Ligand SMILES: [Zn+2]
C-alpha cells in the first residue's frame with residue numbers, strides 16, 4: 544500500500560475520530576456516521592468514502608446512487624454504515640485484513656490498526672442479526688438530560704436561526720459538531736454547511752420538557768418526537784428530537800450479582816435511541832446471561848455512542864466477543880454494533896514489566912502486550928492480522944460503575 548493510500552485512510556479516520564464519542568464529550572452519535580452522511584448525494588463532499596475506497600483500490604464501481612434516500616426520512620441521524628458495508632460485502636475480506644496488519648518495522652502500525660479497528664463496524668460484515676421489538680418502558684417520573692439531539696435540521700439553518708426557533712423553551716446553547724472546521728464537510732471556505740444534526744444544550748430540565756410537549760409524538764414509530772422549524776429556504780421542516788432519560792443509562796438485572804470486568808464487553812457504534820435495558824435485552828437474547836448494561840454518557844449525561852455489557856458466564860462473554868459485529872433491526876432503526884472485550888488497566892502479560900497498552904482480541908492470544916512484545920508476537924503470517932485494541936483513556940466510563948439501585 545502506498546504512502547498516499549495510508550494518508551488517505553488516516554485522514555479519513557482522523558476526521559472520523561475527531562467526531563467520535565470517545566474522543567469528545569460533545570458528540571453523541573456513534574463513530575463514523577459522518578462517512579455515510581458525507582457520501583449522500585446533495586451533501587457536497589463525497590470524498591471521505593471515495594478516499595477510503597481509492598486507498599483500498601475499490602473505487603471503480605461505486606454504486607453511489609443505490610442508497611439514495613434510503614430510510615433518510617425516518618432516520619436522518621445515526622446513519623448506519625449500510626452503504627460502505629454494502630460496498631465491502633462483495634469484496635474479499637482479505638483485502639480489508641491488510642488494513643489491520645501490524646509490522647515490526649512501522650512503529651505506528653499498532654496504534655493505526657487499533658484506531659481503524661475501533662471504527663471497523665463501518666466496513667465489517669455482521670456475524671449475526673437480532674431483530675425484534677425492544678421492551679417498551681413506562682416512565683413514572685423521567686428525568687431528562689439537559690441536552691437533546693436534533694436530527695435532519697434544514698441544511699441552510701444558522702445558529703441564530705436555531706436560537707430563535709428554540710429560545711422560547713428557555714436559555715440554550717447550540718452544540719454544532721463540525722462547526723469548528725475539523726469536520727470533513729467543512730473545507731468549503733465561506734460556506735456554512737451544517738452537518739444535518741445539532742445538539743441543544745438547555746440550562747434547565749424544564750426547557751426539555753416544554754420542548755417535548757411542543758413536539759408531535761409519533762407513537763406508531765417507536766415514540767419518536769418531531770418538531771417543525773423553518774429556515775430561509777425551507778418552510779416547516781420536521782426535525783427529529785431525541786431526548787435522553789437519565790435512568791436509561793444503566794440497567795441492572797440482578798443487583799446481587801458481582802460485575803466482573805473479565806466478563807464485560809465494550810459495545811461501540813450504538814444507536815442513540817437504544818437504552819441500557821434494550822442493549823441488555825438484545826445481548827441477552829443473542830448470548831445469554833446478561834447481568835448489567837451501561838450506556839456511556841458525556842458530562843451532560845447524554846449518550847456518546849458506546850456502552851458496556853456484563854455477563855455472569857464466561858461462555859456468554861466469549862460468544863459475544865466472537866460475534867464482534869451484530870446487526871440490530873428494530874422498528875426504530877437498523878444499526879450494526881461492534882463488540883470487543885472491555886479493557887482494563889494492565890501490565891504486559893508477556894514481559895510483566897511494561898504497561899500493557901495493546902490487547903490482542905484474537906482468542907489464540909487474548910492478552911495485553913507492550914509495544915515490543917506485540918511486535919515480537921505478531922510478526923509471523925499467522926499473527927500479523929490479529930486485531931489490536933487499545934484502552935480509551937479519554938473515556939470516563941467505568942466497567943462497573945456505582946449504580947444506584949432501586950430499593951428491593
Ligand atoms: Zn511486554
Ligand SMILES: [Zn+2]
Pocket residue numbers: 903904905907908909921926929
Ligand atoms: Zn495476537
